[in-house]
Structures are given as structure tokens and as C-alpha cells.
Amino acid sequence: MALLRLAGRRLALAVPGLLGVIVVTFLLNRALPGDPAAFFAGPAATRQAIEEIRARLGLDKSVPEQFVYYVRDLARGDLGTSLTTGQPVLRDLATRLPASLELTLAGLALAVTVALPLGVLSATRPGSWVDHLARVVTTAGVSLPIFFTGLLLVYVFYFLLGWAPAPLGRLDAFSTAPRQVTGFFVVDAVLAHDGALAWAALRQLALPAVTLGLFAMAPIARMTRASMLGVLGSEFIRTARAAGLAPRTVLVTYALRNALLPVITLLGMVFSFLLGANVLVEKVFAWPGVGSYALEALIASDYAPVQGFVLLMATLYVFLNLTIDIVYGLVDPRVRIEA
Amino acid sequence: MSAVPLMSVEDLSVEFRTRHGVVRALERVGFSIARGETVGIVGESGSGKSVTAFTVLGLLPPAGRVTSGRAVFGGLDLLTASAGQLLEYRGRELSMIFQSPRTALNPIRPVGKQIADVLERHANLPRARRRDRVLELLARVQIPDPERRYHAYPFELSGGMCQRVMIALAVACSPALLIADEPTTGLDVTTQAGILDLLGDLSRTAGMATIMITHDLAVVAERCDRIVVMHAGHVVEQAPARTLFARPRHPYTARLLASTPRAGAKLADLTPIPGAVPDLRGETTPCRYRTRCERAAAVCDRPPLPREVVAPGHVVACARPL
Ligand SMILES: Nc1ncnc2c1ncn2[C@@H]1O[C@H](COP(=O)(O)OP(=O)(O)OP(=O)(O)O)[C@@H](O)[C@H]1O
Ligand SMILES: [Mg+2]
Numbered sequence: 001m002a003l004l005r006l007a008g009r010r011l012a013l014a015v016p017g018l019l020g021v022i023v024v025t026f027l028l029n030r031a032l033p034g035d036p037a038a039f040f041a042g043p044a045a046t047r048q049a050i051e052e053i054r055a056r057l058g059l060d061k062s063v064p065e066q067f068v069y070y071v072r073d074l075a076r077g078d079l080g081t082s083l084t085t086g087q088p089v090l091r092d093l094a095t096r097l098p099a100s101l102e103l104t105l106a107g108l109a110l111a112v113t114v115a116l117p118l119g120v121l122s123a124t125r126p127g128s129w130v131d132h133l134a135r136v137v138t139t140a141g142v143s144l145p146i147f148f149t150g151l152l153l154v155y156v157f158y159f160l161l162g163w164a165p166a167p168l169g170r171l172d173a174f175s176t177a178p179r180q181v182t183g184f185f186v187v188d189a190v191l192a193h194d195g196a197l198a199w200a201a202l203r204q205l206a207l208p209a210v211t212l213g214l215f216a217m218a219p220i221a222r223m224t225r226a227s228m229l230g231v232l233g234s235e236f237i238r239t240a241r242a243a244g245l246a247p248r249t250v251l252v253t254y255a256l257r258n259a260l261l262p263v264i265t266l267l268g269m270v271f272s273f274l275l276g277a278n279v280l281v282e283k284v285f286a287w288p289g290v291g292s293y294a295l296e297a298l299i300a301s302d303y304a305p306v307q308g309f310v311l312l313m314a315t316l317y318v319f320l321n322l323t324i325d326i327v328y329g330l331v332d333p334r335v336r337i338e339a
Numbered sequence: 340m341s342a343v344p345l346m347s348v349e350d351l352s353v354e355f356r357t358r359h360g361v362v363r364a365l366e367r368v369g370f371s372i373a374r375g376e377t378v379g380i381v382g383e384s385g386s387g388k389s390v391t392a393f394t395v396l397g398l399l400p401p402a403g404r405v406t407s408g409r410a411v412f413g414g415l416d417l418l419t420a421s422a423g424q425l426l427e428y429r430g431r432e433l434s435m436i437f438q439s440p441r442t443a444l445n446p447i448r449p450v451g452k453q454i455a456d457v458l459e460r461h462a463n464l465p466r467a468r469r470r471d472r473v474l475e476l477l478a479r480v481q482i483p484d485p486e487r488r489y490h491a492y493p494f495e496l497s498g499g500m501c502q503r504v505m506i507a508l509a510v511a512c513s514p515a516l517l518i519a520d521e522p523t524t525g526l527d528v529t530t531q532a533g534i535l536d537l538l539g540d541l542s543r544t545a546g547m548a549t550i551m552i553t554h555d556l557a558v559v560a561e562r563c564d565r566i567v568v569m570h571a572g573h574v575v576e577q578a579p580a581r582t583l584f585a586r587p588r589h590p591y592t593a594r595l596l597a598s599t600p601r602a603g604a605k606l607a608d609l610t611p612i613p614g615a616v617p618d619l620r621g622e623t624t625p626c627r628y629r630t631r632c633e634r635a636a637a638v639c640d641r642p643p644l645p646r647e648v649v650a651p652g653h654v655v656a657c658a659r660p661l
Contacts (some may be wrong), residue, residue, distance in 0.1 A: 235437060236445045238363045242396055242437075243431030243508060253456070254445055261447075332447055333492045 003329050010325050012071050019312040022074065028065055028310075029303040030033040036301045070299040070307075079311070080304030084297060093290055098110070098183025099170055100289030104274045106205055107212025111270070114202075115217040116263075119224025119254065123232065132183040134221050141218030146277050150211040150284040155206060164207050165200075175200050208285040208286065215277055216270045223266045227259040235256075261332055268324035272317050345548050346395070346433075347371035347515055351418075353387075353394055356512030360620040364390045366627075367644075368408070369575050370567045372513065375546045377539070379559030379580070381595070382569035385616045388552045391569075392518045394418070396435055397425045410496070412516070434509035438521035440501035444493040450504045451477070451489030454511055461512045476507040480537060499530035503537070510541055517542065518550045523558065535562060552624040556599040560584060565652070568592050571616050571627035578653040588649055588660040591628050628659065635658050 037054035038045075045053075054060050058069060073080065079089035138153070144152075157164040165172055170185050178188035178197055181226035186205060189198035231237065232255050240250045279291035290309055297305035329335045353365040372378045380388050393399050395417055403404045410417040412433065415424065437443040445453055453472045458464055464472060470489075477485035480503040493501050502522060509517055519538060523531035539541045539562055542549045553557055559566055560580065567577040568589065576589035587593045594612045614631035617623065625642040629635045638658045646656050 007431070030393055235439065235442045238398060239437060239443045239505070239508070240445070240456075241398055242429055242435045243460070244426050244428070245456055245460050246426070249456065249460070258445070258447060334446065 002051050003326060006082065006329050006335070007322060007326055009320055011318075012287035014322070018314060018318060021311060023067075025307045025310045026070055029307055030063060030066075032301065032303075032306075032323050036083065036303060039301050073331060074311075077196075079308040082297060082305045083302045084300050084305070089304045092293060092305065093308055093312055096288055096290045096293050098180075099287060100275075100278055100291060102165045102170075102184040102186070103205065103208055103212065103281070103289060104271070104278055106209035107274055108216055108267070108271055110209055110213035111216035111220055112267070114213070115220035116224055118217075119221045120228055120251075120259075122221070123259075124251070126229070132227075134225065138218040138221050141214050141216075144214075145217050146211060147280045147284055149214055150208065150281055153211055154284070167201050167207060169286045169288055171197075171201060172204070194207060208281050208287055211281050211284075212274055216274055219266060219270055220263065223263050224259065227262045228255060231259045239276050244266045257331065261328065264324060264328050264331065271320055275313055275316065340408055344371035344482075345374045345376070346410065346412040348391070348395065348410045349408055351391070351394065351410065352406045353390055353399065354404050354406055355400075355402045356404070357402065357620075359517075362619045363572060363623060364403070364570045364619060365394070366623075368572070370574060372516065372548050372565075375542070375548055376565065377542060377549045377551060377563045378562035379551045379553065379566045380569060381553055381556055381559060381566060383554060383595075383612070383616055385571070386416045387572040388554075388569055392435060392520050392550070392552060395518070396429060396433065397422075422626055429510045430457055430509075430514070431512055433516040433518065434512075434514045435518040435520065435523050436502070436505045436509045438524040440505045440522075441493055441496075441498055443469040443505055444501055444508075446493055449490045449492060450496070450501075451491075454504070454508045457508055457511045472511075473507075475647060476511055477504070479506070479510075479541075480507045481533075482507075497530075498526050499534065502526065502530075502534050504535065506534070506541070510545070510547065513545055514547065516550070518552065520552045521554070522551075523553075531558075538562075556595060557601065560601075568595065571623075572619060573627055573656060574654075575628065575657065576653075576655050578650075582650065582653055588655040589628075589634050589655070589657050590634050590661060593661060626656075634661075 003223060037050050037057060039057055041050045051060075058066060076089060079093070081087065082089050082092055085092055088145070118130070118134045118137070120132040122128070125131060150159060154164070154167050158167060171177060175197055177222050178185060178192045178194060178201075178264050181191050185201035186198050189195075189201055237255055240254045245254070275291075278289060281293055282289045282292040283289065290312060294306055294309035297303075297309075327333075347369075348371065349369045351365055352363070355362040355364055368387070368391060370378070371378075379515070380391065382388055390399070390403070394405060395412075397417060397420070399405070405418050408418065411533075412428070415428070417425065417428070420428070431613055445448060451470075451473050454476060455469050458469050458472055462472070463470075473489060474485045477488055480502050482488050482500060488496070488504075493504075505609065506522075517538075521540065523534050526534065535558065538549060538551070541547060551563060553559055563576065563580050566580050566583045568575050568583070568591065570591050576587065576592045578588075583592065584596065587596055591612075596608070597610045597659040598612055600609060610632065617627055617630060619627075624630075624640065625644045626632070626635075626639050629639050632639070636659060637659070641658070644656050646654055647660065648654050649660065
């Protein structure tokens, strides 16, 4: 009950933020260089043709007027039409979002599975080889630019070793996408009992997910280590030891659960970083997600998809934070009471 | 006092390696406690009371190292026992309660569960019985409405309540020895008295030996059978409580008594102890009270520090006792 109230309050707090995002995306896009009307009319177009296109796009109206139309359309769920694809932006985003989410979640899952144990081990054995390994991995993870890691992985695993398939999207040319259930190809292929397809999708997913994972691992491992060290030195751990509790209970039930609290908060931030980092990774791996979509639109001075993308990210971000808050509340009773 | 003590600590020395050199926190500490007996360990802050307790339980921080001595408990030397043996002893045979009870409990686990964890580890109880036993224990430490408190988190309870939970947790498996490290620091005076009465009551009814660590002589005066006085990592004097109060032989004990408020004493009679606990880094003098002592003489610099039995059960570590 307290948790519901907490969620409701967080949701209400998010509303002004979302409104702000709507205003900012609108203004930002108007401030971007380039004239979309001229761009789409083509180099050979006459002055009149350009003006016609401008009128069709509503770009001949005053800025406040354009904003009113924009908000009205948004309220109807109309994000405009992409000039490049000729499709409604909402539809484009909806078909491409699963690809981005699959990639981001795979990267995050990978990062958590490696970084959490690494952080715990390096905290329980400071100065050991695990600790040093963790330090090397985390330093590399934060200091290498993400597109560089991606290109490096492609070079080594595709070009040199030939282990990975060509970095050309979610599936090779010979496979067809599974029937959509979740939109995640690997999951959908498994649901369709098509092992070969699942494997093919997984092979495509591996390198971009590892690229994102490497990037996300560093902060998670670092935070886990620091938090775990702090908790292990705290008084209630001493109490648990003095009571003769089994080392595993002390480490997992007592120490780790407490140490995870700041890590949960961090995961939210890492997830939103990853959403941003996706734009580059999708480009490198020709991954048909919303990031590469927005990037292409941006280069083409195609406003609507960019606006739609930023709004989508902002909404995702709000719900992500909400989820984090709820999870945190489930783990930490003190938050539940404060709500 | 029975012939074989429940626990005897002999010749215990502990060092800490710090950035500023080796701290000789304990030097040849020795005392013993009989079954069911209550022994007070008193001394100023930094005298090594907590380190003694942690060492006995095998809970020294990584920087600490035992350099000599034994702590024999029921035939087992706790200092050389394996980690597995110690795990069996802790919580079952000997337990400890700490100062600042609120932070000594897991903040995100219901207090009832924390007690149940100890029972699960040591007591052979079916799951269903475990919960009942926790409720019994909560009632035993006089926590009102145990059913409801079972699910409470430490932050929902007062400091005194938390200390009662801590006590319930420590005595859950009826240990033979309970070490209470300043169990009432930070609690208000009435709560203090309540906690001390509870501890006394538990040890009387269960025949549990108790080591009461405090810097407040007034706390231990009526509640302890014997008192061990520590100063800068040395045991300077130990004696039956009555003897110690009536006729202290170590100058430090006398000073400590004079600095403790007592019923009927005038405020003007209270005298603080001059100087501060000496720096324990590097080499130290045989008697670590020497620089603060008004009776110090050349003989005090001659090693080793004497340990004189002046009466049965009364030991003084002083070359020139009162
Ligand atoms: N982790 C540590 N590292 C270095 N030195 C330590 C450590 N723990 C304790 N010491 C040293 O050991 C000595 C005894 O400390 P201890 O905590 O036992 O004192 P105490 O008698 O319990 O005092 P208090 O009344 O303040 O609790 C002190 O000089 C302290 O500096
Ligand atoms: Mg202490």
C-alpha cells in the first residue's frame, strides 16, 4: 500500500519533467540547422516547390502556432510522419523499439552477471588477483569510447577470428524473423521452438551486447565493491558474525542485500546511459533500433523522428525510474515508511 | 569460585598494524571468569576493553594480530581454534552484545527474523517452533507485544528496544558466557537501569556468566562479583568488587574511584585523572600508567611489570601499590 502511494507520487513528480521534455524537443528541433523543406524538395527543386513542401509540413506557420499543433497531435498519439521512411513515426518507433530494448537489456544483463560477482569477490578479497582483474576491467570499460570497443570487437571476432557473423543487423540474410510475441528475436525464436533461429539471433546479438556490457560493467562492479566493503565493515555484520551465523548467510543475506541498495539506484542510471550509448552501437552493428533511426533522421534534418525518439527516451526514463523506486522500496523498508 | 574457570584468558597480547606504526593494544592481559559469575571490565576509553572482547570471539579486524596468549573456554583455546570450531561456539556457547544497538542490527531485516536466523543456525528446532521460540525470547526480554515487534525493523524501535532485541538475539541459544560491551551507552538513565536489571536477571536465572564492559564504575559496582581494571592495554588490578571498592591497591584504581560520582559524595570531591592514556605506538614503558602516576619512582622503570597477588583473588600490577 505504501509502495503504491510511493509509485503514485513519483509518477506525479514525473509529469512536469515530461512537459519540459515536450517543450525542449520542440524548440531544439526548430533550432537545428538545415531546412527540411529544401532538403526534401531536392537540389533541382524550384522555389515554389520548396514553399509548397514547407506549407505541407506546417513550417510556414509561426513558432507558437506550430507548437500548439504539435501538442494537439501528441495528445492524439500522432508523432508526425517521417519524411525519410514515409511512415508514421509512432509506427516506426514501435517496430524498432524491441530491437533496441533487446540489445540494451542483453547488455545490462551481461554486465550485471559479470560485475556483481566481480564486485563482491574483489570486496571480500581486497588485494587478490580478482581485485586486480576487476580494477583492470573497470578501468578499460570506462576509458575506451564505446564505438571503439564495438569496432575493436568486430575487427577481432569477425574479421580476424571469423567467430562472429557480419555486423549487419539482427539476423543474417538467410533467416526470417520469428513470429512476434515479445519482439525480442532470441526469445521469440525460442517460443517458436526454432533452435537454429534462436542461435542465429543470439550470434548477431552477442557482439553489440558485449560492447554495451563492457561499458556498463565498470560502474556496477565499482559500486558493488565499494558498497560491499562499507557494509562488511559495519556493526551489524559484526553482530551476525558474533552470533556464529554461517559465512554464506553473513555474506549474502546480511551483507549483499544491504550492499545492493546503492547498486539498484545505479542500475537505473546505467540503463539510461545505455539507452544513449545505443545510438552509437546500433550504428556500428547496423542494428535496426530506434537509436540508428533517430540518428539517420537527424542527419536528414527530419524533425519528427528525432522529436519522437527524444520523447520516447524521456518516457522510458520516467518509467525506468519508477521501476527502480519500486524495487528499492521492496528491498529497503525505510523507504516504504517514509512514503 | 569453582576450581576450573569457565574461561581463562592468559598472557594475551594483541597488536594492530597501522599506517603510523604498530599499536600494542593489549599486553599480557589475563583474567578468568567462573560459571555463572559476573565480571566487570572497567577502564577509560582506549584501554583495550573492546579489543579484549573481540579477540576472544575471534572478531579482530584484519589489522589486528594476536602475538601471545591463550583464551581457554571449556577446554578449547579460542585463539588457536579453527574457524569452523569458532563458528560453532559463537552464538551458542559465548555471545556478545554491543554498544549502539541500533546500528548493531541489520537495518533491512525484521528483528524477529534476525533472532530466528541465530536459532536456525544453532538450535535444532523445526521451522514452526522457531517462530514461537523467538516470540518467547522477545517476551523474555520484556518487549511488549512480541507478535507485532517480530516484524518490526530496527529503525522502528527505540534504542532501548533495540538493545533488548540484541540481548534476545545473544541469549537465544542459552550461551554459557555473555560479553556485554558497554550495553547501555547512549541510552537514557532509566532505560540503562532496565537493561542492566534484565542482564542481571537473565544471568541469575540461566546461570549464565557475564562479562560487563564499561567505563563507568558506578554501573558495575552493585552488579558484578569481580572487577578487572584495565589501563592502556594492561590489566592493572583485579579483585572481588567489594574489596576493590573498599581498598583499591593500584593508584589508577584509586583515581578511577575518586573520579566516579557516588551516592553521598560531594561534587567537589570528584577529581579527574591527570594526563591522558599514553600513546601505544612503538616502545612503551613497563608500567603504562607511570607518566600519570603521582607515586612513580625509579623502581617503576624496571621491567618486567610486577603482578602481585595481595590477597586471594586480588592481583595488582604495580611496583609501589597503595
Ligand atoms: N582497528 C584498529 N586499528 C588500530 N588500532 C586499534 C583498532 N581497534 C582498536 N585499536 C586500538 O586499540 C586500543 C584499545 O581500543 P578499544 O576499542 O579496545 O578501547 P576500549 O577500552 O573499548 O575503549 P572505549 O571505551 O572507547 O570503547 C586503542 O588504543 C585503539 O587505538
Ligand atoms: Mg570499546
